[in-house]
Amino acid sequence: MSFPWAEEYQPKSPFMRWLDQRLPLPRLVFGAVGGGYPVPRNLNYFWNFGVLAGIALTIQLVTGIVLAMHFAPAGTLAFDSVEHIMRNVNQGWLLRYVHANGASFFFIVTYIHIFRGLYYGSYKAPREVVWFLGLVIFLLMMATAFMGYVLPWGQMSFWGAKVITGLFGAIPLVGEPIQQWLLGGFAPDNAALNRFFSLHYLLPFVIVGVVILHIWALHIPGSGNPTGVDVKTAQDTVPFHPYYTAKDGFGLGVFLIAFALVVFFAPNALGHADNYIPANPLSTPAHIVPEWYFWPFYAILRAFTVDFILPAKLWGVIAMFGSILLLFFLPWLDTSPVRSGNYRPTFKWFFWVLVADVLILGYCGGKPAEEPYVMISQIATIYYFAHFLIILPVLSTFERALPLPNSISESVLHGEAAEAAPIGTGATVPAE
Amino acid sequence: MDRLRHAPAFRSQQQDVAGLEARLRQRERSGGGEQDDPSPGLALERLPSGVAAEVGEAAIVHGGSLQRPVGESETAGLDDVDGDPEAGAEAQNAADIAGLIGLIESEAHAGAIARRDGSVIITQIACWQTAPGAAIRRPQVTGRPPGFARACGSCHAFSGGTPVPLFLEVTTNRVMMATVGHAEGAVEGAPEEGVRRRDFINIAAVSFAGVGAAVTLFPLINQMNPSADVLALASAEVDISRIQPGQAIKTIWRKQPVFIRNLTPQEIEAANAVPLSSLRDPQTLAERTKEGKTNWLITLGVCTHLGCVPLGAAEGENRGEFGGYFCPCHGSHYDTAARIRKGPAPANLEVPEYEFTSDTVVRIG
Numbered sequence: 099m100s101f102p103w104a105e106e107y108q109p110k111s112p113f114m115r116w117l118d119q120r121l122p123l124p125r126l127v128f129g130a131v132g133g134g135y136p137v138p139r140n141l142n143y144f145w146n147f148g149v150l151a152g153i154a155l156t157i158q159l160v161t162g163i164v165l166a167m168h169f170a171p172a173g174t175l176a177f178d179s180v181e182h183i184m185r186n187v188n189q190g191w192l193l194r195y196v197h198a199n200g201a202s203f204f205f206i207v208t209y210i211h212i213f214r215g216l217y218y219g220s221y222k223a224p225r226e227v228v229w230f231l232g233l234v235i236f237l238l239m240m241a242t243a244f245m246g247y248v249l250p251w252g253q254m255s256f257w258g259a260k261v262i263t264g265l266f267g268a269i270p271l272v273g274e275p276i277q278q279w280l281l282g283g284f285a286p287d288n289a290a291l292n293r294f295f296s297l298h299y300l301l302p303f304v305i306v307g308v309v310i311l312h313i314w315a316l317h318i319p320g321s322g323n324p325t326g327v328d329v330k331t332a333q334d335t336v337p338f339h340p341y342y343t344a345k346d347g348f349g350l351g352v353f354l355i356a357f358a359l360v361v362f363f364a365p366n367a368l369g370h371a372d373n374y375i376p377a378n379p380l381s382t383p384a385h386i387v388p389e390w391y392f393w394p395f396y397a398i399l400r401a402f403t404v405d406f407i408l409p410a411k412l413w414g415v416i417a418m419f420g421s422i423l424l425l426f427f428l429p430w431l432d433t434s435p436v437r438s439g440n441y442r443p444t445f446k447w448f449f450w451v452l453v454a455d456v457l458i459l460g461y462c463g464g465k466p467a468e469e470p471y472v473m474i475s476q477i478a479t480i481y482y483f484a485h486f487l488i489i490l491p492v493l494s495t496f497e498r499a500l501p502l503p504n505s506i507s508e509s510v511l512h513g514e515a516a517e518a519a520p521i522g523t524g525a526t527v528p529a530e
Numbered sequence: 531m532d533r534l535r536h537a538p539a540f541r542s543q544q545q546d547v548a549g550l551e552a553r554l555r556q557r558e559r560s561g562g563g564e565q566d567d568p569s570p571g572l573a574l575e576r577l578p579s580g581v582a583a584e585v586g587e588a589a590i591v592h593g594g595s596l597q598r599p600v601g602e603s604e605t606a607g608l609d610d611v612d613g614d615p616e617a618g619a620e621a622q623n624a625a626d627i628a629g630l631i632g633l634i635e636s637e638a639h640a641g642a643i644a645r646r647d648g649s650v651i652i653t654q655i656a657c658w659q660t661a662p663g664a665a666i667r668r669p670q671v672t673g674r675p676p677g678f679a680r681a682c683g684s685c686h687a688f689s690g691g692t693p694v695p696l697f698l699e700v701t702t703n704r705v706m707m708a709t710v711g712h713a714e715g716a717v718e719g720a721p722e723e724g725v726r727r728r729d730f731i732n733i734a735a736v737s738f739a740g741v742g743a744a745v746t747l748f749p750l751i752n753q754m755n756p757s758a759d760v761l762a763l764a765s766a767e768v769d770i771s772r773i774q775p776g777q778a779i780k781t782i783w784r785k786q787p788v789f790i791r792n793l794t795p796q797e798i799e800a801a802n803a804v805p806l807s808s809l810r811d812p813q814t815l816a817e818r819t820k821e822g823k824t825n826w827l828i829t830l831g832v833c834t835h836l837g838c839v840p841l842g843a844a845e846g847e848n849r850g851e852f853g854g855y856f857c858p859c860h861g862s863h864y865d866t867a868a869r870i871r872k873g874p875a876p877a878n879l880e881v882p883e884y885e886f887t888s889d890t891v892v893r894i895g
Contacts, residue, residue: 347739
């Protein structure tokens with residue numbers, strides 16, 4: 099499960115030795131995130147975001163369990179119970195703001211984590227399963243976040259629930275029965291709110307389970323690294339503890355500072371004022387948008403405006419789900435044997451175009467469904483799919499990669515500036 | 531001056547200082563063994579004996595990184611600087627240097643070496659310029675005993691009659707160090723001793739995180755305490771104008787039943803007739819009521835045994851053997867002052883905090 103030079107766990111006290119023979123949990127932790135896990139010595143700060151996502155998940159779990167002690171999942175009580183949390187419960191305002199903004203920060207670090215993987219080829223062999231499990235986590239996160247946003251039972255909650263479950267109504271023939279089955283009625287009401295609460299409480303623990311599998315699968319080949327070159331000798335690695343616990347600790351400090359700034363100084367900046375109006379089935383807000391982390395997908399959903407064989411509505415739903423399901427095929431769409439974008443001069447540019455494309459989609463998704471946003475969304479949607487279905491396969495065939503360093507340690511020993519470039523080309527090819 | 535405090539953390543240096551006397555004696559015996567040493571400031575045998583006798587009380591504290599103690603050999607280390615910015619490390623291996631204040635490049639550096647009683651421990655401070663023409667600020671020095679000062683570049687050693695903090699500013703590429711004598715024996719195993727800079731950073735960082743985690747726990751725990759809306763119901767006003775003598779009502783305060791009973795004169799008399807010594811929880815009726823309002827007995831309707839609601843407040847209910855209250859759960863009998871008289875309950879029915887806001891209104895809580 100690790101490199102042969104990984105340090106073996108040595109119990110330090112008689113008690114730990116006793117425990118190790120009966121329940122080797124400290125041994126497991128030591129091998130997973132302790133001194134027994136050799137990690138490439140050249141990881142940059144983008145490798146902090148996996149740990150940060152884990153911490154964000156923990157924050158959501160802890161605050162969520164606490165908030166559930168005060169929340170009432172019933173149509174007539176939910177909105178008031180959230181206000182009760184804000185006004186009456188001791189530090190309830192803090193716990194709720196941490197939970198609400200914690201979701202946003204969870205998505206921020208997860209998106210950076212995903213794009214890190216896209217740039218450095220983390221989805222390539224032998225880490226395909228790590229990538230799949232990550233995508234499963236992402237899908238579960240989206241479901242959990244959506245259902246969590248319904249719980250305060252404000253206007254955006256209600257209409258968000260209505261719109262998202264309406265997506266399933268687009269499926270031919272069985273769509274409407276499925277929508278009614280999901281909601282337990284014809285529109286969101288008590289039944290929907292109760293089951294959403296139940297699932298919103300359940301799914302994070304499912305995520306924890308998949309995270310464990312994600313880390314397990316990662317530890318088989320070991321972490322990737324910015325050069326994409328495999329670990330070859332003990333010189334290429336350092337123990338996870340203390341080297342990366344310290345580095346992650348620093349990243350965590352920065353993350354928590356940013357998080358605290360938002361929680362304490364702009365707790366509603368990422369939300370919608372409409373959600374402080376109690377749900378009203380008779381009045382739709384002028385401009386319904388999901389939370390910001392769904393905007394790129396929302397833009398794809400709305401980009402389809404013309405019926406073509408299938409109704410436009412169904413195309414939108416297919417494209418939206420397809421945009422994520424597509425990522426499951428990434429290991430076979432990008433067949434270049436070079437992992438790191440640092441050594442792929444053309445891929446590198448297309449990568450940043452994709453980042454810009456997703457940001458544009460996100461921007462359009464947050465805007466009303468009117469011109470020019472619809473047209474921009476359409477172009478950006480086409481590009482999104484073209485990137486994965488056309489550009490990547492073609493690039494993999496034609497791109498000529500730069501020479502790779504012989505080993506991680508060799509690339510490190512050539513200094514920080516040359517690290518991103520192959521040996522001997524550091525002067526001519528500027529580092530990223 | 532905080533820096534002059536005896537600092538147990540820097541143990542190896544203390545040992546260096548403490549061993550000064552022994553080493554000096556050894557140097558005296560060895561005579562000309564160091565004659566070829568080109569650093570005249572190392573002539574430690576000229577240290578006044580009065581100083582050497584008390585070195586053990588000294589402390590060396592300085593703000594820079596701690597140095598490795600000095601090895602026994604390589605006496606020529608001090609002048610082995612050769613323009614190398616790392617010369618400090620070299621010099622640390624010299625036999626005659628300990629308690630180094632050594633810094634490289636532009637880190638402002640302050641050091642103080644003094645004894646509590648004011649006599650001087652520092653034997654030498656030396657500076658080397660490694661870049662030609664680099665300016666050296668003259669350290670603030672208040673006097674020096676003969677034989678101790680040593681100029682090197684424009685930097686001077688110091689010593690004086692009072693504890694003198696020594697501030698050395700290093701502005702550019704050079705090595706600076708102060709030296710004191712030490713005994714060879716003090717060096718043994720010293721690198722593992724004391725607190726390394728990294729240990730300090732580790733402890734500080736983990737402690738800081740620990741404090742943060744503890745503070746974070748506070749809202750997570752405190753959220754389970756009664757919330758503001760619950761506390762807002764913590765007092766209840768009751769109109770008692772319609773309770774006739776002999777009658778009682780049940781009301782609710784903090785989600786718990788409260789009995790308000792208008793005692794008849796006979797009941798008051800019965801309560802007062804009981805000798806206190808016979809009570810399990812001795813209290814007089816007067817202690818359980820407000821002055822001038824002894825007929826108003828206000829108690830929680832919560833049996834002190836296991837929390838059931840006793841009978842006796844409503845018309846026709848069993849009032850027990852003593853005419854007060856009777857708890858049907860486990861058979862506790864309370865008298866007309868709601869004092870436990872018989873049964874398993876350990877205490878009298880609790881009298882809540884209350885006051886009469888008027889003759890007919892009581893505010894409980």
